[in-house]
Amino acid sequence: MKARKLLMIPGPIEFEPEVIQAMAIPTTSHVAPDFVESFGHALDMMKEVWLSPSGQPFVVAGSGTLAMDMAAANLVEPGDRVLVISTGYFGERYANLLARYTDQVDVLRASRGEQVSPEQIEAYLKEKDYKLMTFTHVDTSTAVLMDPRPIGELGKKYGVLTVLDGVCSVAGEEMKQDEWGIDVAFTASQKAIGVPPGLALLMASPRAMDVWKNRIKPVANYYADWENWLPIMEAYANRKPAYFGTPAVNLILALETSLRIILEEGMDQRFNRHRKIGRAFRAAMKAAGLDMIPASEDSAANTLSAPFYPEGIAAGDFLAAASAEGVILAGGLLADIKPRYFRVGHMGATTRNDLLATVGAIESALQKNGYDLKPGACLQSAQQAYDAS
């Protein structure tokens, strides 16, 4: 029997075997011609995955929080007014983070599990003169999906930079950075982009780069400063070696591999696959009678889901039972309801097989914890919804 369990958490996710193999290529020099070609190729492909031919890509060793920090530290100066549109834990984190760089941070909070409407956002933009607004495309704590299109439009209309936190969305949820007028979109490697954790990935629009170039004060955060990294990214894109900090060679070879696989699938095809899997997973949870954050199908992300436990089921017992069935799931993240819900990542390389295995493990874990459930009902719903969509 295969000992390895399926990793269905919202990152790190299941990775393509080829990507994992690339991690173990004996490390070469960061200025060796073959590595320069791989890094340059990865930067080129990022622009295709972000659908941002005009964008400036950045790849820096760090976690997703470094990507958040890069956008904030480079674009926000003391006294700048910024708006955080918060749909969960990571919106709150962004507000905390931005407060390091300016004391003018407003937070527009959604009710739990709900989206913030474009009208609510416009009301804020009408009232005050913001330099920048951030929103979380998919908040990993709530599985709330925000539609970036109207936010990009509002950003253009009011002259506000739009920053999309795409840590749980890029390469999973539909996102067309240039067409939709998004100024910065970033992610972390271990999410739908399909590379083990350790890289912050960011794409900045020409408008964002202009705002950065016209800063008055130096960037307060040295490691995140684009002044250090821009010449490096430009050099590698032009297939020339350059040095500021040693790039994470093995992770970048894995990134090149994963981006190639993503583009072979095709972006529209990939967004559709995520929609199908998301829809099928939610149908299964509905068949099991579980409530979800968000309650509405229209607000639900396709990269992860956040179901509530039925009454009387303890988080630890449920997660242990799912793990015993061979599927690792994640607990809750929102502090006030942490023990009441769980999270399932279904992004990146996730297949129909993985989906069915996961639904099967959840079904069994519920039953073993005394929850009355018609055997196979969830699996059947998942399969039907997947095949119908």
Added chain:
Amino acid sequence: MKARKLLMIPGPIEFEPEVIQAMAIPTTSHVAPDFVESFGHALDMMKEVWLSPSGQPFVVAGSGTLAMDMAAANLVEPGDRVLVISTGYFGERYANLLARYTDQVDVLRASRGEQVSPEQIEAYLKEKDYKLMTFTHVDTSTAVLMDPRPIGELGKKYGVLTVLDGVCSVAGEEMKQDEWGIDVAFTASQKAIGVPPGLALLMASPRAMDVWKNRIKPVANYYADWENWLPIMEAYANRKPAYFGTPAVNLILALETSLRIILEEGMDQRFNRHRKIGRAFRAAMKAAGLDMIPASEDSAANTLSAPFYPEGIAAGDFLAAASAEGVILAGGLLADIKPRYFRVGHMGATTRNDLLATVGAIESALQKNGYDLKPGACLQSAQQAYDAS
């Protein structure tokens, strides 16, 4: 014939095969019990490698520059007076970096290839009231080795925090953090610690942690802030899962593997091996009639060397010839003399075999570029010096 070339640059270096294999272990959850155990074990072992039973370890995804930034951003507040002891490129970088956090940065510069003496340092400490001083244990641009002992003593005598940039030294050059009174010592994974690039590794003394706890202003750099990372490091050290940013799971498994191999060798044994290899490499270059930075044996690092080319040899031709012989070497890094010297990393897993192969490739590359050299003279000197020491 084996196609892979020997990677003898000052990082990334040659890694142990077991470490490379750990990179390709299918990624698990960052809160899975086996990963929690591995991360905790790595933190424990760091204290042994740093010889710092009292230290607080930090492991964060990033390059060595992030480690520099962590020490600076957490310990320096606006207006604090700091002293940078510079023996090359990375001293200058530290001065630039520190200027983000305070406008009171003094730089005490060595002449190229020379050390800064304790007397010179003490003269500065007598004159002004510094909060912190930094020095580069081995500067990767010059191969100058500084003795940390008198600096640690001066730090204690004058109540100044001592920050050791050990990017090119930790786990290679002798360093006993607690005994020598060093407050912060950091490195990057791809150097003598023997792990592919992508991790910043830092150890802070109780005195450094106290200074950080008593800060007046928040840390200006969010990603580097110990407030975010300390609870995570404490949790993993206590074998409990915790979350701030997703750790670089595969790199941390590789770190655990490498630290285990390092401790199996034993620290004194390892420091001695580096001394032997450094001495033997310098003997070989002397036999070839090459000048070196530094000129004096007493100032020379054991983790890398920086020989000048003989008159009339072009950097590109020489490096290409060495590569054709199967050994990758690094060019110069100091802007003003970049084409006049090369750099050879001989740290971490480097063996006597690697040493001889490298010396042989240099000998051939010199000869192929028209340099008159008695065949085998360098190899013989390397071998004799290695076996004698």
